[in-house]
Amino acid sequence: MGDRLPVVLVTGFLGSGKTTLLSRLLGRPELGETAVIVNELGDVGIDHHLLRQVDERTVLLANGCLCCTLRGDLADELRDLLSRRTRGEIPPFRRVVVETTGLADPAPILNTVLAEPVVKHHFEPGPVIATVDAVNGLGQLDREVETVKQVVVADRLVVTKTDVAEPGSVAGLEERLRTLNPAAELLEISFGEADPALLLAPGARDPRDLAAGGAPAHDGIRPFVLFLDRPVDWTAFGIWLTMLLASRGEDVLRVKGLLDVGANGPVVLNGVQHVVHPPEHLDAWPDEDRRSRLVFIARGIEKDELEASLAAFAFLGDGP
Amino acid sequence: MCALCGVLLTDHWAERGSGRRDRVSRVRLLNRVLAHFGLELGDWSGRVYMLRDRKGKTAVVDDLGSLWTAAEALAGRPLDPLDPALVAALRRG
Numbered sequence: 001m002g003d004r005l006p007v008v009l010v011t012g013f014l015g016s017g018k019t020t021l022l023s024r025l026l027g028r029p030e031l032g033e034t035a036v037i038v039n040e041l042g043d044v045g046i047d048h049h050l051l052r053q054v055d056e057r058t059v060l061l062a063n064g065c066l067c068c069t070l071r072g073d074l075a076d077e078l079r080d081l082l083s084r085r086t087r088g089e090i091p092p093f094r095r096v097v098v099e100t101t102g103l104a105d106p107a108p109i110l111n112t113v114l115a116e117p118v119v120k121h122h123f124e125p126g127p128v129i130a131t132v133d134a135v136n137g138l139g140q141l142d143r144e145v146e147t148v149k150q151v152v153v154a155d156r157l158v159v160t161k162t163d164v165a166e167p168g169s170v171a172g173l174e175e176r177l178r179t180l181n182p183a184a185e186l187l188e189i190s191f192g193e194a195d196p197a198l199l200l201a202p203g204a205r206d207p208r209d210l211a212a213g214g215a216p217a218h219d220g221i222r223p224f225v226l227f228l229d230r231p232v233d234w235t236a237f238g239i240w241l242t243m244l245l246a247s248r249g250e251d252v253l254r255v256k257g258l259l260d261v262g263a264n265g266p267v268v269l270n271g272v273q274h275v276v277h278p279p280e281h282l283d284a285w286p287d288e289d290r291r292s293r294l295v296f297i298a299r300g301i302e303k304d305e306l307e308a309s310l311a312a313f314a315f316l317g318d319g320p
Numbered sequence: 321m322c323a324l325c326g327v328l329l330t331d332h333w334a335e336r337g338s339g340r341r342d343r344v345s346r347v348r349l350l351n352r353v354l355a356h357f358g359l360e361l362g363d364w365s366g367r368v369y370m371l372r373d374r375k376g377k378t379a380v381v382d383d384l385g386s387l388w389t390a391a392e393a394l395a396g397r398p399l400d401p402l403d404p405a406l407v408a409a410l411r412r413g
Contacts, residue, residue, distance in 0.1 A: 242388060248400070309402045312407045
């Protein structure tokens with residue numbers, strides 16, 4: 001992806017500690033060259049020299065689904081940051097952090113960074129970080145579909161307010177989060193104290209040690225992992241996944257993993273509903289295990305049918 | 321990046337970095353799938369794809385992002401890769 005600047009997304013329900021976390025992190029010298037875009041200036045103000053506010057504004061495209069909307073406000077702000085940096089009106093920055101409202105859907109934000117004609121040439125999606133309040137998180141997961149979506153889309157789940165929560169409720173919440181999104185890295189913080197690596201480290205957890213599966217975690221949403229023991233034809237895989245996302249994309253909430261395409265290293269795959277990051281080819285595998293491993297978090301789709309379909313498509317190229 | 325709104329994009333994630341040989345292979349594999357729905361795909365100058373049904377109705381598509389929407393419109397029915405009949409047909413080869 002070259003010199004593109006990462007756009008880190010910090011999401012989480014209202015009161016879950018997003019702003020506290022950010023205000024602490026942005027005080028650290030390692031995160032000095034960070035531009036910040038927020039939807040709302042909350043009670044806990046962020047004191048930062050590169051703070052910008054946007055009013056959430058989505059542009060629904062003709063024939064588009066919700067996840068494929070473009071956030072016009074965000075695109076405008078990112079373009080403006082770039083031009084002002086070029087003109088020397090603001091200090092240089094090496095990353096952008098976007099703090100969303102508690103109700104914002106992360107998918108259109110990722111889509112904006114990946115698809116907006118100007119933005120996509122200068123920025124790339126960084127990690128998606130979701131804060132979940134240890135005191136109220138379980139209740140929010142039961143009641144608020146937005147919270148479930150934020151958890152499913154996250155690369156890192158940050159459980160906040162663990163200092164004031166009952167120990168049992170923290171354990172229960174973390175078990176629920178691991179069930180909902182086994183591919184995410186799970187961290188606990190209290191008083192907003194967190195390692196700057198939370199924002200700086202690229203990408204997400206290596207999905208190869210996952211063993212997701214079992215009962216639906218929420219409203220028919222079920223995570224599972226598919227393994228493939230032999231290399232996959234990348235062209236055939238692309239046909240399968242684009243067809244799957246075209247027909248079932250609203251129910252494929254998340255797909256991520258490593259794919260063996262017969263090269264020295266795997267292809268890293270990361271998608272949220274219809275929005276797929278440009279696949280990244282790694283030079284080498286992270287360990288001795290070279291099996292393809294794909295994590296799906298899907299609604300109303302059974303593992304068996306997905307597995308059978310992928311097997312039929314993935315080896316299409318083997319036939320006559 | 322969007323399977324439904326592929327018209328926005330010229331460098332679809334599934335085709336990025338692929339060459340002429342990949343494109344020929346893609347058309348061949350796609351035709352094995354599309355045949356199940358009575359459709360056929362051709363390459364037009366290595367730039368766009370031409371999709372046609374058995375009655376001769378055609379649609380020009382840019383990439384895999386816009387292909388499936390156009391194919392569904394021409395076929396007049398959903399194109400679901402999880403459809404057991406399609407999976408069985410692909411397995412039979």
